[in-house]
Amino acid sequence: MGAPAAASAARKRRRDAIVIGGGLAGLSAARELERQGLSVAVLEARGRVGGRTLNRKLGGGKVVEIGGQWVGPTQDYVLALIDELGLQTFDTYIEGENIYYRDGTRTTYTGTIPPAAVPSLVEVAVTLQKLNDLAATVPPEAPWDSPNAAEFDSQTFETWKLDNMQTQEARDLLDLAIASIFAAEPRDLSLLYVLFYISCAAHDINHLIDTTGGAQESRVVGGSQQISIKMAKQLGKAVRLSSPVQTIRMKGKEAEVRSGKETWLAKRIVNTLPPALNPTIRSLPALPPGRMQLEQRVPMGTVIKCLAVYDRPFWRDAGLSGMATSNVGPAKLTYDNSPPDGSPGVLLGFIEGQEARDWLLRSPEKRKAAVIGSFERYFGPKARTELTGYMEKSWASDRWSRGCYVGFMGPGVLTGYRGVIRAPIGAMHFAGTETATSWAGYMDGAVQSGLRAAAEVKSAI
Amino acid sequence: MGAPAAASAARKRRRDAIVIGGGLAGLSAARELERQGLSVAVLEARGRVGGRTLNRKLGGGKVVEIGGQWVGPTQDYVLALIDELGLQTFDTYIEGENIYYRDGTRTTYTGTIPPAAVPSLVEVAVTLQKLNDLAATVPPEAPWDSPNAAEFDSQTFETWKLDNMQTQEARDLLDLAIASIFAAEPRDLSLLYVLFYISCAAHDINHLIDTTGGAQESRVVGGSQQISIKMAKQLGKAVRLSSPVQTIRMKGKEAEVRSGKETWLAKRIVNTLPPALNPTIRSLPALPPGRMQLEQRVPMGTVIKCLAVYDRPFWRDAGLSGMATSNVGPAKLTYDNSPPDGSPGVLLGFIEGQEARDWLLRSPEKRKAAVIGSFERYFGPKARTELTGYMEKSWASDRWSRGCYVGFMGPGVLTGYRGVIRAPIGAMHFAGTETATSWAGYMDGAVQSGLRAAAEVKSAI
Numbered sequence: 001m002g003a004p005a006a007a008s009a010a011r012k013r014r015r016d017a018i019v020i021g022g023g024l025a026g027l028s029a030a031r032e033l034e035r036q037g038l039s040v041a042v043l044e045a046r047g048r049v050g051g052r053t054l055n056r057k058l059g060g061g062k063v064v065e066i067g068g069q070w071v072g073p074t075q076d077y078v079l080a081l082i083d084e085l086g087l088q089t090f091d092t093y094i095e096g097e098n099i100y101y102r103d104g105t106r107t108t109y110t111g112t113i114p115p116a117a118v119p120s121l122v123e124v125a126v127t128l129q130k131l132n133d134l135a136a137t138v139p140p141e142a143p144w145d146s147p148n149a150a151e152f153d154s155q156t157f158e159t160w161k162l163d164n165m166q167t168q169e170a171r172d173l174l175d176l177a178i179a180s181i182f183a184a185e186p187r188d189l190s191l192l193y194v195l196f197y198i199s200c201a202a203h204d205i206n207h208l209i210d211t212t213g214g215a216q217e218s219r220v221v222g223g224s225q226q227i228s229i230k231m232a233k234q235l236g237k238a239v240r241l242s243s244p245v246q247t248i249r250m251k252g253k254e255a256e257v258r259s260g261k262e263t264w265l266a267k268r269i270v271n272t273l274p275p276a277l278n279p280t281i282r283s284l285p286a287l288p289p290g291r292m293q294l295e296q297r298v299p300m301g302t303v304i305k306c307l308a309v310y311d312r313p314f315w316r317d318a319g320l321s322g323m324a325t326s327n328v329g330p331a332k333l334t335y336d337n338s339p340p341d342g343s344p345g346v347l348l349g350f351i352e353g354q355e356a357r358d359w360l361l362r363s364p365e366k367r368k369a370a371v372i373g374s375f376e377r378y379f380g381p382k383a384r385t386e387l388t389g390y391m392e393k394s395w396a397s398d399r400w401s402r403g404c405y406v407g408f409m410g411p412g413v414l415t416g417y418r419g420v421i422r423a424p425i426g427a428m429h430f431a432g433t434e435t436a437t438s439w440a441g442y443m444d445g446a447v448q449s450g451l452r453a454a455a456e457v458k459s460a461i
Numbered sequence: 462m463g464a465p466a467a468a469s470a471a472r473k474r475r476r477d478a479i480v481i482g483g484g485l486a487g488l489s490a491a492r493e494l495e496r497q498g499l500s501v502a503v504l505e506a507r508g509r510v511g512g513r514t515l516n517r518k519l520g521g522g523k524v525v526e527i528g529g530q531w532v533g534p535t536q537d538y539v540l541a542l543i544d545e546l547g548l549q550t551f552d553t554y555i556e557g558e559n560i561y562y563r564d565g566t567r568t569t570y571t572g573t574i575p576p577a578a579v580p581s582l583v584e585v586a587v588t589l590q591k592l593n594d595l596a597a598t599v600p601p602e603a604p605w606d607s608p609n610a611a612e613f614d615s616q617t618f619e620t621w622k623l624d625n626m627q628t629q630e631a632r633d634l635l636d637l638a639i640a641s642i643f644a645a646e647p648r649d650l651s652l653l654y655v656l657f658y659i660s661c662a663a664h665d666i667n668h669l670i671d672t673t674g675g676a677q678e679s680r681v682v683g684g685s686q687q688i689s690i691k692m693a694k695q696l697g698k699a700v701r702l703s704s705p706v707q708t709i710r711m712k713g714k715e716a717e718v719r720s721g722k723e724t725w726l727a728k729r730i731v732n733t734l735p736p737a738l739n740p741t742i743r744s745l746p747a748l749p750p751g752r753m754q755l756e757q758r759v760p761m762g763t764v765i766k767c768l769a770v771y772d773r774p775f776w777r778d779a780g781l782s783g784m785a786t787s788n789v790g791p792a793k794l795t796y797d798n799s800p801p802d803g804s805p806g807v808l809l810g811f812i813e814g815q816e817a818r819d820w821l822l823r824s825p826e827k828r829k830a831a832v833i834g835s836f837e838r839y840f841g842p843k844a845r846t847e848l849t850g851y852m853e854k855s856w857a858s859d860r861w862s863r864g865c866y867v868g869f870m871g872p873g874v875l876t877g878y879r880g881v882i883r884a885p886i887g888a889m890h891f892a893g894t895e896t897a898t899s900w901a902g903y904m905d906g907a908v909q910s911g912l913r914a915a916a917e918v919k920s921a922i
Contacts, residue, residue, distance in 0.1 A: 154623075154648035156872045158615040187615035188873035276757040279740040289763075289821050289857035293864055296737040299757035302750075357877055360750050396750035403754055410871040411617045412649035416818055 014265045015039045017457050018257045020245050020281075021272035023051020024443050025431040027231040028081070028450030029270045029457075030238060036458045041266075042235060043259050045244035045400045048225075049232040051272075052404055053443065055223035056391055058309065062339045063223040064346050066305050066393040068405065068443050069337075071224075072210075072217035074202040075444035077451065078227070082220060085230040089218040092211050093336040096316065099324035099378045102169070106377065112210060114325060120169035127165055127174060131205050135198035140437045143196040144418045152192035153415040160191045172327045179352040180333050181208050182441075183301030183405050188353075190411040200440040211323070211335075215442060221340060224443065244400075248428070249284040255427045268457045272432040272450065274407040275421060276300055277400070287425060294420045297413045298434060300403020302396045304351040304359060306331060306371045309389030313338050313345030314382045322347060324378040329355040330367065331374035347375050347383065360394060367392065406441035407434045422449075424460075429453045475726045476500045478918050479718045481706050481742075482733035484512020485904055486892040488692040489542070489911030490731045490918075491699060497919045502727075503696060504720050506705035506861045509686075510693040512733075513865055514904065516684035517852055519770065523800045524684040525807050527766050527854040529866065529904050530798075532685075533671075533678035535663040536905035538912065539688070543681060546691040550679040553672050554797040557777065560785035560839045563630070567838065573671060575786060581630035588626055588635060592666050596659035601898045604657040605879045613653035614876040621652045633788045640813040641794050642669050643902075644762030644866050649814075654870040661901040672784070672796075676903060682801055685904065705861075709889070710745040716888045729918045733893040733911065735868040736882060737761055738861070748886060755881045758874045759895060761864020763817040763857045767792060767810045767832045770850030774799050774806030775843045783808060785839040790816040791828065792835035808836050808844065821855060828853065867902035868895045883910075885921075890914045 017033050019026045022044030030040045048054075054067035071078050071089060082089060097108040100115050109115045116124075138146040146152070157178065165171050178186050181197070201207040207214045220226060232239045243259040248269065250256075257264040271278065275298040278287075286292065313336060315322050322336025331349030338346045349371050351359050359367050368390050375383035395404035422435040431453035436445025478494050480487045483505030491501045509515075515528040532539050532550060543550060558569040561576050570576045577585075599607040607613070618639065626632050639647050642658070662668040668675045681687060693700045704720040709730065711717075718725040732739065736759040747753065774797060776783050783797025792810030799807045810832050812820050820828050829851050836844035856865035883896040892914035897906025 154619040155617055156615060156620070158872070159617070159620050162615075185873055185877070188877070277740070279738070280743070282741070286858070286860035289855055289863075290818060292860070293760065293763060293818070293857050296757075296760035296863065296868075299754065302754060354877060357751060357754070394750055396754050397747070399747035399753070402750075402757065407757075410873070411619070412646055412871070416646070416649070416815060 012263045012265050013041065015041045016266065016461060017268045017270060018043060018255065018264050018266040019270045019272065021051065021432070022049040022228070022232065022239055022241070023272060024053070024078070024228055024446035025272040025433065025450040026270065027228055027235065028447045029272070029431055029454040030235055031231055032451055032454035033457060034235070034238070036454070038458070038461065040238050041264055042239045043243040043245050043257065043264070044239060044241050047242045049239060049241070050225040050228035052395065052401055053225045053228060054393065055225040058339070058344055058346070062344070064307055064337055064339065065223050065225065066307065066391060067225070067395070069219055069224045070216045071220070071443065072207070072215040073213060074207065075215070075439055075442065077438070077447040078444040081447055082227060085227060087226055087230065088221040090221055090340045092216055092219055093338060094211055094321050094323065096319045096321040098321050101324060101326035101328060101378055103327065108320070114173070116169050116173065117167070120167045120173065123165055123167055123170035124173050127170070128205050130164065131195070131198060132203065135195040135203055135205070138192065138195040138199045140196060140199045140440070142419070143192055143199070144415045146192070149192055149415050152195060153190050153411055155191050156187050156411060157189040157191050157194050158186035161186050176325055176327065176332055177209050180350065182408050183303035183352045183356065184408055185353045188408070188410055190409055190414060192414050193409040196414065197440060200436065200438055200445065216335070227443070245281050247282045247284065250426055253427070267427065267461055269428045270453045270457060271428055271430050274298065274300060274432055274434050276402060276407050290417060290420045291425060294413070294417045297417065298407035298409060298421070300396065300401065300407050301405050302353060302356040303404050304356050304367070304392055304394045306349045306351060306392040307337060307390070308347045308349070308372060308375055308383065308387055310345040310347070310386050311388055313342050314386055315379045316342065318380070320379060322379070326374070326378065329374070330359050330370045334375065334378060344388070347379070349374055356394070356396070360396065364392070424456060429456045473724045473726050474502065476502045477727065477922060478729045478731060479504060479716065479725050479727040480731045480733065482512065482893070483510040483689070483693065483700055483702070484733060485514065485539070485689055485907035486733040486894065486911040487731065488689055488696065489908045490733070490892055490915040491696055492692055493912055493915035494918060495696065495699070497915070499919070499922065501699050502725055503700045504704040504706050504718065504725070505700065505702050508703045510700060510702070511686040511689035513856065513862055514686045514689060515854065516686040519800070519805055519807070523805065525768055525798055525800065526684050526686065527768065527852060528686070528856070530680055530685045531677045532681065532904065533668065533676040534674060535668065536676070536900055536903065538899070538908040539905040542908055543688060546688060548687055548691065549682040551682055551801045553677055553680055554799060555672055555782050555784065557780045557782040559782050562785060562787035562789060562839055564788065569781070575634070577630050577634065578628070581628045581634065584626055584628055584631035585634050588631065589666050591625065592656065592659060593664065596656040596664055596666070599653065599656040599660045601657060601660045601901070603880070604653055604660070605876045610653055610876050613656060614651050614872055616652050617648050617872060618650040618652050618655050619647035622647050637786055637788070637793055638670050641811065643869050644764035644813045644817065645869055646814045649869070649871055651870055651872040651875060653875050657875065658901060661897065661899055661906065688904070706742050708743045708745065711887055714888065728888065728922055730889045731914045731918060732889055732891050735759065735761060735893055735895050737863060737868050751878060751881045752886060755874070755878045758878065759868035759870060759882070761857065761862065761868050762866050763814060764865050765812040765817050765820060765828070765853055765855045767812060767853040768798060768851070769808045769810070769833060769836055769844065769848055771806040771808070771847045772849055774803050775847055776840045777803065779841070781840060787835070787839065790835070791820050791831045795836065795839060805849070808840070810835055817855070817857070821857065825853070885917060890917045
């Protein structure tokens with residue numbers, strides 16, 4: 001044994017489990033593993049924790065989120081975690097009138113039902129109920145085993161929509177709902193996958209759509225990234241930032257994980273990468289064919305989150321909630337995203353799905369002007385004249401996410417690859433919100449998946 | 462400047478262009494670039510050239526292909542290349558009767574029309590004509606610009622099939638055709654993508670399906686991998702085997718490509734990897750969002766190519782061609798794949814699409830027994846009793862391909878990402894059969910794409 005070999009061996013650090021990814025899934029898993037008395041290291045590619053959650057400073061100690069932010073009822077995993085970490089939530093601002101913008105006409109309304117034509121509203125209501133009824137037949141743990149899985153997974157959601165809705169306005173409203181949930185188009189999605197998603201959201205599509213009573217009900221004081229930041233503080237030096245994993249090598253019963261100049265040895269791995277990102281890691285030996293193929297079939301959605309900052313939320317003075325839904329882009333969906341005390345005022349606009357793909361081809365300046373133009377159409381000229389700051393985040397442009405909100409599935413994937421997405425491979429366990437069976441795609445699902453993977457590891461060691 | 466830095470700089474090799482991938486696309490590109498007076502290196506991950514073509518030895522100097530193998534009329538690029546390299550082709554063996562096997566009943570027939578029920582045959586004929594008519598509206602260079610692109614790209618091929626075919630037997634025949642063309646299921650594919658593929662195949666789906674007059678008409682004496690082997694010999698030391706590219710770094714106008722311990726500098730890169738494989742390369746800076754997202758949306762098909770070897774092609778003695786089509790797996794499609802002189806006899810069976818995904822979960826022994834069982838049902842007990850050798854290749858299990866025949870597209874991808882698949886990014890040009898506009902998915906398309914990328918590089922340098 002020469003000196004270099006000995007030095008190299010000395011640099012290998014040994015842990016019971018290595019967690020890949022310092023987002024909500026990975027940090028939840030690591031914390032749970034430590035609680036079980038196991039030693040862990042969390043290898044995070046970025047220079048920060050939080051994954052698809054990300055705070056931005058607004059000055060004066062205020063923050064706003066440029067990534068995932070909302071929580072709501074039945075999201076018991078993340079709500080318990082928030083509580084345990086000593087964080088507080090506050091209600092999403094919904095006071096006053098909402099805007100309904102369609103083909104150049106702006107109307108206002110209160111409550112959750114936009115002032116669309118009555119036949120369209122009826123059709124939307126009937127359609128949502130139909131979807132809930134269909135979703136009731138789809139078990140979130142095994143959607144491929146639902147009685148009509150083959151039929152549902154053979155068509156796009158667009159096909160189903162066209163077969164089941166007749167009015168253009170109702171179709172547009174459903175398109176907007178789909179874009180806001182998946183950051184993808186109805187044509188991109190398998191009907192079965194949409195039903196699975198509803199099933200994961202406590203079996204009600206209204207949970208996915210709604211603010212009050214739904215997934216957009218509450219926000220985290222201090223910003224949602226605080227959940228990860230607080231977990232990372234507890235984990236201390238176990239969290240290794242700027243440590244993208246390059247290689248995972250299985251050596252007998254031991255896994256060797258290389259990230260930059262560090263090499264780790266572990267009995268088990270918890271891999272929290274979205275499936276689409278996993279090919280960035282070289283696995284030796286190669287992963288099984290089903291896994292390598294699944295990873296080619298769970299593309300990330302496309303969203304640009306845009307935030308306009310104002311000294312104060314001027315729309316509130318006009319009796320507006322800041323919420324707008326529109327069939328004209330780029331920002332077709334907006335919210336009041338101000339801090340709890342309403343200072344500064346922040347308008348949030350989403351560019352989602354095809355709209356985002358198209359707008360990513362244009363310059364940031366043009367995009368900003370167009371988004372502010374959207375806000376001006378909904379909330380008046382002050383949206384432009386009183387603007388003090390603007391920020392945006394294209395998650396598709398971020399090499400460590402390559403899209404948001406979630407890795408979704410087109411037709412054929414759920415039935416074609418069944419449980420591959422979370423089936424352990426030797427010493428490797430899979431987590432991440434894509435693998436969740438409760439609130440898949442949400443922060444809650446990430447936490448649930450991390451705890452599930454930690455339980456797998458614990459029982460295997 | 463210390464000694465290590467100087468030594469490192471000394472190891473950097475400079476070429477006009479670096480070609481990533483030593484398959485038909487990459488080797489064609491490299492040869493063309495050299496002809497234009499440019500210096501090139503071809504970096505190939507595997508220890509061999511040929512990509513998705515691969516010869517296997519049969520003994521006695523004979524070979525058989527375990528990868529892509531056929532060529533046919535209108536495949537002018539690969540036919541010209543074969544000719545130029547001094548290789549010969551020979552006709553696929555089609556003498557005698559074919560087998561049509563359905564639900565346990567075996568019948569024989571001659572010609573191209575199986576003895577299905579007449580209404581089914583009529584329906585198949587009408588359907589193929591409909592598809593050709595639709596494909597005539599889809600330009601292979603820009604399918605997203607076809608007049609009905611949005612409609613065609615919003616549905617799966619399965620949805621279209623169910624809307625347009627009524628008899629189960631006709632549907633089964635179309636399923637088999639789709640599986641044999643794409644190694645995927647009708648539910649996996651966008652209707653628009655299928656039409657694009659037909660359009661690429663000289664605008665006739667019969668070209669894709671047929672042996673004589675179609676894409677399965679001829680084979681290459683010595684095996685199709687010879688095309689790549691001969692090109693690589695001409696390129697000599699420019700071809701670097703066992704050189705998987707890990708990192709591409711853009712430095713001003715220069716690209717730095719790292720593979721193992723070698724570092725290359727180049728003005729231009731020709732990247733021939735299938736889109737689904739490209740995330741295995743770390744690109745610095747990150748690729749544009751549209752490109753990173755496209756790479757998540759072009760999954761590889763699933764096929765296991767199975768070859769049974771016999772001292773002689775015993776089926777020929779019984780007046781059989783060796784060709785069978787069946788609705789019972791695992792091998793639903795077979796060919797006589799013997800060398801030109803018929804010695805030894807080789808039966809080829811394909812396990813494709815869902816059948817392949819399912820059979821990959823079982824042991825090689827069970828799979829072999831089941832495939833020989835298929836052959837026995839079609840060609841009698843000698844398929845089992847006279848078996849002298851058996852080989853198979855699961856391309857989905859191969860880390861450098863992760864599937865075959867081709868990276869295909871589900872709904873929403875062609876219209877959602879338009880020309881991203883072959884749009885150059887700075888100094889990086891894209892080739893590979895997935896980027897072809899003529900015979901995409903075939904050896905011919907690979908060659909066409911390589912020549913097109915070489916022309917791009919030439920005009921850019």
